Amino acid sequence: DAKTTQPNSMESNEEEPVHLPCNHSTISGTDYIHWYRQLPSQGPEYVIHGLTSNVNNRMASLAIAEDRKSSTLILHRATLRDAAVYYCILRGDYGGSQGNLIFGKGTKLSVKP
Amino acid sequence: DAGITQSPRHKVTETGTPVTLRCHQTENHRYMYWYRQDPGHGLRLIHYSYGVKDTDKGEVSDGYSVSRSKTEDFLLTLESATSSQTSVYFCAISESPGSNYGYTFGSGTRLTVV
8 A cells, every 4th residue: 555654743732723734755556545443442533534525524525635635634622532643545456455544653642721 | 432342442461372353344445454553663554454364474463463354343352371471452444555545544452462
């Protein structure tokens, strides 16, 4: 799977928006951009995914650059519960391991009251 | 986590003993996965299953075996536990391996081998 680059850590204030960036300059045309997060002592949790167009759901929004070489996960109003490690993952139909998710180190988001 | 449970949640075992971890799902998803998570390595795939009795190896399969006799259960066995297998183990399920589908993860099993 193509590689993603994320900042190691970010800080946010409670009730403010948070923009988590992800660079994926080697993305292929069929790669989907997935975001997961992992709260302390829990398993990863699916957040959102998209291909080309911006996507919104109840948890977050995903803004994808026009050239698809970068994307941004947007949390509209951070809460203390949003403190987690956020993973940006590219998924393509490469075969093998039946679509295995490959996790990098992610971005550790801290939220201050 | 809705639809997927792992048991036990915590286990301490001695080196050389066999250990079996269980993943149970109620979503009727065909695909199931076992990952381990260690500091500095992130999540790594151990084994996966693409149907009853259909399994294959992942990135770090040495020392592990799996079985899937029913759609809802995926078992991970450490035949002879070693200290290097101390880790947090996560099970995941997916409706499809396609890139337009997400995974649902369990809450994890923390295994300590002493």
